[in-house]
């Protein structure tokens with residue numbers, strides 16, 4: 001067997017995926033579950049993709065496993081609601097297909113279209129294919145940011161920006177560092193939770209040596225996603241002077257109660273991550289079955305505030 005150094009390990013784990021929901025049910029000993037089998041008997045546009053390293057955190061024989069429910073295709077994805085248009089959610093603030101400028105002080109760069117995992121609730125799922133190759137727009141992006149002196153923070157997102165290899169992340173950071181008015185670099189990513197080995201020594205060196213204050217925002221919805229490997233990777237990032245925040249999405253039957261969220265907040269702080277935001281689902285036609293109403297969300301947050309210290313209470317975010 002080929003020896004894998006830590007540089008290669010994450011790329012191998014990224015490629016080692018389950019791409020068929022039937023195979024996943026088999027691995028979890030759920031291949032006799034008629035309800036789940038009926039639910040996945042459907043053709044959906046957003047493909048199925050789960051790295052095996054993440055599957056290892058799912059419980060065997062549990063059709064309601066909160067990690068499984070985030071990734072398993074469901075026939076309800078095909079429902080169509082007249083009021084929801086699946087319109088490209090970003091277009092109103094899009095400068096170019098890789099650049100979104102909504103608030104004056106900060107700008108989003110959509111670095112790439114790929115993700116390690118395909119989360120069924122994702123509101124970007126129909127948009128991901130529209131993200132251009134960054135190489136085609138990088139000159140424009142750097143020029144746009146250089147000319148807009150009110151921007152002091154750049155946010156890298158995608159897809160998942162950490163799918164980009166260390167070498168290319170380093171090149172981008174170096175280009176941004178030449179723009180004096182940029183002070184903060186924020187990275188929104190789910191990858192270090194799905195594949196903790198993504199946090200390579202090389203990446204930590206790049207981040208530690210940057211002149212930017214770097215904030216990494218993880219996306220974790222349930223305490224079961226955090227295992228020892230995730231905690232180790234987060235420790236590496238903290239040693240590299242990276243500030244760690246988390247954002248979650250409130251998901252029906254997955255994390256929509258105060259006890260589950262209290263466990264998540266405790267586990268996050270054990271991993272050195274501050275619970276930052278909890279988002280109400282951004283609705284598109286294919287994800288409505290995950291929706292928690294605003295009223296219920298507010299009640300959950302009230303209950304949560306009596307169970308955790310103030311610094312463990314994420315802020316509830318929703319469109320007004």
Ligand code: SF4
Nearest residue numbers: 115118119122159190
């Ligand atoms: S990793 Fe993020 S962008 Fe990718 S499918 Fe999941 S929620 Fe969507």
